[in-house]
Amino acid sequence: MKVGGELFDRTRRALRAHAVAEEMNFYRPLMGHEMTVEKSRHSVSEHKEIDDLIEQLEATDPSSSGWLATAQKLQHLVTHHLDEEEHEVFQVAGKALSDNDKHQLATSYRQEMERQLDAMA
Numbered sequence: 001m002k003v004g005g006e007l008f009d010r011t012r013r014a015l016r017a018h019a020v021a022e023e024m025n026f027y028r029p030l031m032g033h034e035m036t037v038e039k040s041r042h043s044v045s046e047h048k049e050i051d052d053l054i055e056q057l058e059a060t061d062p063s064s065s066g067w068l069a070t071a072q073k074l075q076h077l078v079t080h081h082l083d084e085e086e087h088e089v090f091q092v093a094g095k096a097l098s099d100n101d102k103h104q105l106a107t108s109y110r111q112e113m114e115r116q117l118d119a120m121a
Contacts, residue, residue: 005062012054015078017116019047025109026093033096039089046081053077 027044030036053074060067097105 008057008062012058013117013120015050015054017113017120019051020116021109021112023047025105025112029101029105030089030093030096036089036092036096039084039092043081043085043089046077046084050074050077050081 023044027040030040053070056070057067057074060070094102
């Protein structure tokens with residue numbers, strides 16, 4: 001069953017586009033640095049968990065209590081993931097990457113994010 005609702009659709013597309021762009025343009029390069037490889041792998045695995053929860057939501061009747069419980073798990077995991085990135089991953093990445101690397105990765109990330117969102121529209 002395809003879950004309707006504009007908010008869910010926008011959130012689903014944004015989370016998926018973010019994961020693809022971030023894995024290609026942030027985590028993949030960080031895996032080449034000893035000090036960031038573990039946190040990068042962990043973050044990529046959280047992207048997979050988020051995607052799995054989105055798939056569960058898509059397959060569940062939105063009027064069921066199961067849908068709400070899964071949506072709450074998704075909200076918790078996304079919040080946890082963002083907190084870890086902000087307070088741990090970005091801190092370590094800031095030490096591993098040069099200013100030029102940071103600028104290039106940010107530019108590449110934004111471009112890929114736009115490509116992903118356009119492809120899903």
